Amino acid sequence: MEDRSRLCSVWLGSETGILKGVSVSRKQAFNFCNTSQLSRDQEVRALCWGDAAESELLVGSVDGTVKTFSVEKGVFTETRRCGETADGCFTGLATLGDSALVTCGECGTVRVWREDRSEAVMELNAGKNVCRMRQNPVHRHKVATGGKENGLKMWDLERPEKPVFTAKNLRDDWLDLRRPHWVRDVGFIPDSDKMVTCTGYHQVHVFDPSSPQRRPVLEAEYGEYPLTALSLPAAGNTVVVGNTHGQIAVLDLRKGLVRGCLKGLAGGVRGLQCHPSQPVVASCGLDRFLRIHALEDRKVQHKVYLKSRLNCLLLASRDLEDGGGVTEQGESQVVKEEEDELWDAMEQVQDVQKRKTDDEEQPQEKRSRKGQD
Amino acid sequence: MDITDVSVSRGKKSKKMKNKKPQKKNEREEASGAEKEEEEKKKMNQSESATALPSTSHLHQVKNKQRRHLMFIKLKQEKKKQRMQLRKKKKKEREALGDKAPPKEIPKTIENQRVYDETAVDPEDEEVAFDEGTDEFSSYFNGLTNPKVLITTSDRPRGRTVRFCEQLATVIPNAYVYYRRGLALKRIIPQCVARDFTYLVVINEDRKVPNGMVLCHLPEGPTAHFKVSNVRLRKELKRRGKDPTQHYPEVILNNFTTRLGHSIGRLFAALFPQDPQFVGRQVATFHNQRDFIFFRFHRYIFKNEKKVGIQELGPRFTLKLRSLQKGTFDSKFGEYEWVLKRHEMDACRRKFQL
Structure with missing residues (x-):
């Protein structure tokens, strides 16, 4: 188990309650669970890293338990109960630096748990029907929530009384009708305060808490089906969104235009994540496949069938070790070197032949004469 | 030396091939000594020409559309005839061999050439x-x-x-x-x-x-x-x-x-x-x-x-x-x-x- 779990660079949670690890370089997938104790109550809804070194994995399941999976040992080490089943499934899971855990349920209660206490240290209510809670990767005490008829809110966990930022509803449309809210996923744009959301009404919104405008500063649309997941690539200015029909698009955040679509999916997208350093995006969803696309040429690099519907996805921040680009370059270099050697060898041979036929000085003289002629 | 070879190969072809320019050149070069023999064979060819096959590669050089069309139809008929003959021959061979006949080839269909599907369900999974x-x-x-x-x-x-x-x-x-x-x-x-x-x-x-x-x-x-x-x-x-x-x-x-x-x-x-x-x-x-x-x-x-x-x-x-x-x-x-x-x-x- 240990060797297997250390190999894996992609982790997925499935609807059947199985934690899956995929080793991209070896093209292998592993199941980490007791096959005898499978049950739908264990359905994995959220995944996050337990520590900065990525040696522990936190798995949030439907029945309100958070299990700790040790990547080094390859086993589940700890199970703790975070909230009742009445709170609904987990919509977000995050860690605060000092071994504290942040959970959010569908009913909108965001709780902070310490390791030593069984009761929640802090609790705040983010409203009903929360679809997603995300943590700011830089300021880890800031989280964003949003859901159906529940606009985007940003909370500071150090001051939980009031949200730091509350989005305002969109302006009424040209018929003076109210436009409904439905935030499905949230992302933080790196190197700025801005946040980007995707909605169930196929819109992508960018909010800027630093500006006085509480309505979105940018509105873009993609397709005609609800957008379910979103992720921000390392190279800025773009966002990757996926919808319920299995269409993934890369949108430009400057003008809100579609830069390109990623093809190959058959079913709705549930999880999307871009690699923190490489230009690749991994997607999983109802069609039971993990697909890794390159963002540059938008081709499918890897496709793994994982047998159950997949709910969530987590990439290791280390290199994916996907042979792909790296080894090819290496190979071409090797080939070049070989060619160089070959040419060198040929020249040497010529020299040797000439030397063999005549004395050392004579050919040189001949050459010089020819040159003079 | 060449003549024997050439005449054999030409025996299989029909008279229509005469339209082709390159072949004509060849004929003139080769046919100096053996014209008589060839003429005799040509007469023979006329009777055989019905079964012989005009080659396809020169069809497009014929500029008359009707004629080209006719030639094409004829070509197709010839091909079909040949195929049927081959099939008959094979059948006869099989009958002659009886039980020893090699097993029949399975025809290629897009179903049995199906691309491997990794989602195929294994009943023991x-x-x-x-x-x-x-x-x-x-x-x-x-x-x-x-x-x-x-x-x-x-x-x-x-x-x-x-x-x-x-x-x-x-x-x-x-x-x-x-x-x-x-x-x-x-x-x-x-x-x-x-x-x-x-x-x-x-x-x-x-x-x-x-x-x-x-x-x-x-x-x-x-x-x-x-x-x-x-x-x-x-x-x-x-x-x-x-x-x-x-x-x-x-x-x-x-x-x-x-x-x-x-x-x-x-x-x-x-x-x-x-x-x-x-x-x-x-x-x-x-x-x-x-x-x-x-x-x-x-x-x-x-x-x-x-x-x-x-x-x-x-x-x-x-x-x-x-x-x-x-x-x-x-x-x-x-x-x-x-x-x-x-x-x-x-x-x-x-x-x-x-």
């Missing part, structure tokens, strides 16, 4: 077995629920669609046909659930021809959307049997091999009650071939120990899966498990989804 064992159909397969089907149509159905629905209701036991009355499907579904229906079948019609079918499993889904084609009602069938009886039919599901195919197969299986009444001797068949699902309804009879007779009862139709959606019918906000993406999925003719 624990994970898939668990997934299937706990899905939405598990209560039916565990014998907890009995199917009850509501059949309706798109708004204002016309002749054929109405009859098609009626005939479907005779095939599927425990089925009720209702007039749509302009109701929205999303409002029908809760009412169906309240009345213990397990299926909602909606036949769509276009220009008085049924062309679509929504099959929605209740109360939790999934929902499948099919294209319906080649509907032949009972009246249009030749040599059909008498109308079907009320007995529960047996169900045959053929060729549903992949994970998606299994889900679709289970969807069809759950339409019919689990315990067939063998007295009725009726069989409903869903046969999948190249992602098209053919439905047939038969009555069989054991004539003696070896012979079985079947009689089609109808209706017959063909289905093609368009999408499979998780949950009950919700085409706007529902999550799709599988959607047919044309020109992307069917780019390879040897790849099948079911």
Whole structure:
């Protein structure tokens, strides 16, 4: 188990309650669970890293338990109960630096748990029907929530009384009708305060808490089906969104235009994540496949069938070790070197032949004469 | 020296080849000494020319369209003749060899050249077995629920669609046909659930021809959307049997091999009650071939120990899966498990989804 779990660079949670690890370089997938104790109550809804070194994995399941999976040992080490089943499934899971855990349920209660206490240290209510809670990767005490008829809110966990930022509803449309809210996923744009959301009404919104405008500063649309997941690539200015029909698009955040679509999916997208350093995006969803696309040429690099519907996805921040680009370059270099050697060898041979036929000085003289002629 | 070779090769060709320029040159060069021999052979050739084959590569050089067309037709006839001869010859050889004849070659079809599909279900796979064992159909397969089907149509159905629905209701036991009355499907579904229906079948019609079918499993889904084609009602069938009886039919599901195919197969299986009444001797068949699902309804009879007779009862139709959606019918906000993406999925003719 240990060797297997250390190999894996992609982790997925499935609807059947199985934690899956995929080793991209070896093209292998592993199941980490007791096959005898499978049950739908264990359905994995959220995944996050337990520590900065990525040696522990936190798995949030439907029945309100958070299990700790040790990547080094390859086993589940700890199970703790975070909230009742009445709170609904987990919509977000995050860690605060000092071994504290942040959970959010569908009913909108965001709780902070310490390791030593069984009761929640802090609790705040983010409203009903929360679809997603995300943590700011830089300021880890800031989280964003949003859901159906529940606009985007940003909370500071150090001051939980009031949200730091509350989005305002969109302006009424040209018929003076109210436009409904439905935030499905949230992302933080790196190197700025801005946040980007995707909605169930196929819109992508960018909010800027630093500006006085509480309505979105940018509105873009993609397709005609609800957008379910979103992720921000390392190279800025773009966002990757996926919808319920299995269409993934890369949108430009400057003008809100579609830069390109990623093809190959058959079913709705549930999880999307871009690699923190490489230009690749991994997607999983109802069609039971993990697909890794390159963002540059938008081709499918890897496709793994994982047998159950997949709910969530987590990439290791280390290199994916996907042979792909790296080894090819290496190979071409090797080939070049070989060619160089070959040419060198040929020249040497010529020299040797000439030397063999005549004395050392004579050919040189001949050459010089020819040159003079 | 050359002459013998050339004459042999020319013997096989027809006189029409004379149009070709390069060949003429060759002739002049070669034919100095052996003209007489050649002329004799040409006379022989004239009789043989009917069987000989003009080559295709020079057809396009003929500038007269009619003539080119004629030549082309002739060429095709020649080719066909040759093929038939070859086939006859092979057959004779096989007969001559008798039992020792080499086994016949299996013809290549796009089905047996199928691209490997990693989702093909392995019956011993624990994970898939668990997934299937706990899905939405598990209560039916565990014998907890009995199917009850509501059949309706798109708004204002016309002749054929109405009859098609009626005939479907005779095939599927425990089925009720209702007039749509302009109701929205999303409002029908809760009412169906309240009345213990397990299926909602909606036949769509276009220009008085049924062309679509929504099959929605209740109360939790999934929902499948099919294209319906080649509907032949009972009246249009030749040599059909008498109308079907009320007995529960047996169900045959053929060729549903992949994970998606299994889900679709289970969807069809759950339409019919689990315990067939063998007295009725009726069989409903869903046969999948190249992602098209053919439905047939038969009555069989054991004539003696070896012979079985079947009689089609109808209706017959063909289905093609368009999408499979998780949950009950919700085409706007529902999550799709599988959607047919044309020109992307069917780019390879040897790849099948079911």
